[in-house]
Amino acid sequence: MLAQIVSLQLGSAVAKGAYGQVGPTALAGMRLGFAALVLWVLVRPRLTRLTAHQWWAAAGLGVVLAGMNAAYFQAIRHLPLGVAATLELLGPLTLALLLARRAAHLLAGLLALAGVLLLAVPGGALSGAGIAAGAAAALCRAGYVVLNQRVGRLFPGWDGLTVALGIGACLLVPVAAVADGRSVAAHPHVLGTGVLVALLSSLIPYSLDLLALRRIGARGFGVLLALGPAVGAGVGFAVLGERLGPRECAAMALVVAAGAWSVRTGE
Helix, strand or coil: CHHHHHHHHHHHHHHHHCCCCCCHHHHHHHHHHHHHHHHHHHHCCCHHHCCHHHHHHHHHHHHHHHHHHHHHHHHHHHCCHHHHHHHHCHHHHHHHHHHCCCHHHHHHHHHHHHHHHHCCCCCCCCCHHHHHHHHHHHHHHHHHHHHHHHHHHHCCCCHHHHHHHHHHHHHHHHHHHHHHHHHHHHCCCHHHHHHHHHHHHHHHHHHHHHHHHCCCCHHHHHHHCCHHHHHHHHHHHHHHCCCCCHHHHHHHHHHHHHHHHHHHHCC
16 A cells, blocks of 8 residues: 555656646546556456456446546646645545444544545635545545455456556547647657656556455555555655645644554554
């Protein structure tokens, strides 16, 4: 989980650093497209052997991946990395609350949820568009946790993730080409940035997610993602020079404390 979070936030920082040349939709499309291409070459799934249940599960995950990538890259355009990562947690944390079966699990989820909601209280200086994009990413992230776990159970190896990434890329790449294709053509070197973002933000994290969700439940996975805001804030500070105010720091502290508590109380 920690390796997944670090890789994802580093990839987000690389992507955000290129926003002066291309837009978030283009980078989201490159992220998903290159990740799908690399994994397809490595895995080469046999599509003719897939059952209807496998196709539906992979298609659902692909749709969610396309939406999650587009929404999150819009969120980090308007918000610091740590804040965007915290907002995205709203989906998995709500899922964790719904799946809680012990008081400790419920309290850990509520603590993390309080931190997320603290970011959206009135009077803050955060972008409304960024908060809306973060909320959309949160909804997609919750669906991602459920569907990725299902794909991991239905498919052997990496076939399911490969098919899902391919479907997501087929949905998002044409949209990215129409929305921001001219900017990419004017700055072709950003294709190299897109490959790096795909590896750091998609291929490595999604593969590690699949491994993690085969070992822990969706509830524990959702709360452990609470480590993301702290890592995101650290990467944003170190790589992009982003600063956070007391309210944002307090919100992330609550979320990280909930993640630590969840680990201590166990699955």
